Amino acid sequence: MGANFNMKSKKRNNVLVSFFERFRRPAKTSAVENVTSSTAIVEEVTGTHVFKIEKFSVQKLNTKGRYIQSAIFSVGGQDWNLMYYPNGHNQAKKGYASLYLAGYKTNNVAAYWTCTVLNKKGKELWKRESSIFTFNGNSWGYHDYVDKWILESGVSKDDCLVLKITVTVVKESLQKCV
Template identity: 35%
Template sequence: MSLSTGTSVHTAPTASTWRAEQVVGSHLFKIEEYSTARNTEKGNFLESDTFNVGGYDWSIKYFPSGTMVAEDDHASIFICLKSPVDYVQAEITLEILVNQNGNMLSQGQLSAFATFKSITDTSDCGYSNFVRRSELESVLNDNSVGFKCSVCVSKVLPVESDFPLPVPPPIALQQISNLLETGIGADVTFEVNGHTFKAHKSILVARSKVFEAQFSGPCKEKTDTIIKIEDMEAVVFKELLHYIYSETIPAFSEMNDSEEKNNLAQHLLVAADRYDVERLRIICEDILYGSINKDNVVALLSIADMHNCINLKTACFKFLATPGIIPQLFESGKLKLIP
């Protein structure tokens, strides 16, 4: 038996990374006039205000006379997850603070690692026998006590590619780019919002299927030496021509303001898609991919959807899945419900 020989096909290596992050926060629940609170019936609790850690809402429940299953002379305390979730892991630390000479001092703490599977399942974590009531009351100086809850939420981030969007390598166009600067042999002029740009039909046809159809197809404009473009900014068309001739975007290297650069990238992406300059479209998509924030995600999602930018669209949806982002966008008016 012999092994057949043939052509080997090699694909580019790929890689991805799993990451997790921890978000830490704390809340102090202070109870004044504790002598009144201690008379609360067994099984009843006092609850703190809601606080947010890691994008989830929490509260502290303190049972001065203990839960129904607590031992006699014991108070109980629990941290309650109030947000509807499928799965959350958190480390909970509960600490007693009492006032001694004007300073809140710790009288002991307990820690536990908890998994919250749903709001209707395991939504509380704490201790039925947290502290002996008699021992706690013996250290109170001003009839008040504080319970500090620290929450460390472990969040698994989406698996991401370790490589940027694939951008084909540039080609040598230095000599061709000189023709744009000198205008030698130009046979077409574009008028864009009061600005004129001389170009060469043969180069445009070679670099863009849209220009190929415009100058060489059935609807060719061979006799037209002046073409007006009214629905594009002059600076955008200028950079489009520069890229067609030289595979470079001069304006990007001159811009220090990232917002200004992102704005130009949005307009260039639209122009590149319009004239079917695929590599320029991918370059602009790659720039916008790394600039997504709550101020531009809605606009970028619209652009990605209109111009078939799959990677940018996926990144926008991933950003929108961040806890708390959607309510912020509705509050700011960037997202609105369609009646």
């Protein structure tokens, strides 16, 4: 009984074997195999700009939708500036300060950024990081960057708010043969 079972099984296996033989690797030969490889390299250029807002108690009285902007600064061959809305960009976010990074004359520029609120001693009080965004002469940011009470707790004795922005521009991916 065991022999019959093996015969049937063997016939089934022959069908399977012939099916898989079509996909079998060729036998090893003495030929030299040519192996190549490449590496994708992404170049990133990072820069930091510190934006100090003096007389913060007066600046925060600005009406909704009005912003304070930093000077233009360059990172990765591109010009940027920060647009800070002390009372939010719109009515829906009135308890928050809004923050946007604007790219000037940018055309299909990939970048990401981090903005940190520094406390009275210059230490990190609040930090928020963006994801990668493609700038085309536009701005990108947060309607609800930070609660206004957090900002007010970070204002120094001389009535200044300090924001540190770090921008990373992602250059094209380069392929390098190794």
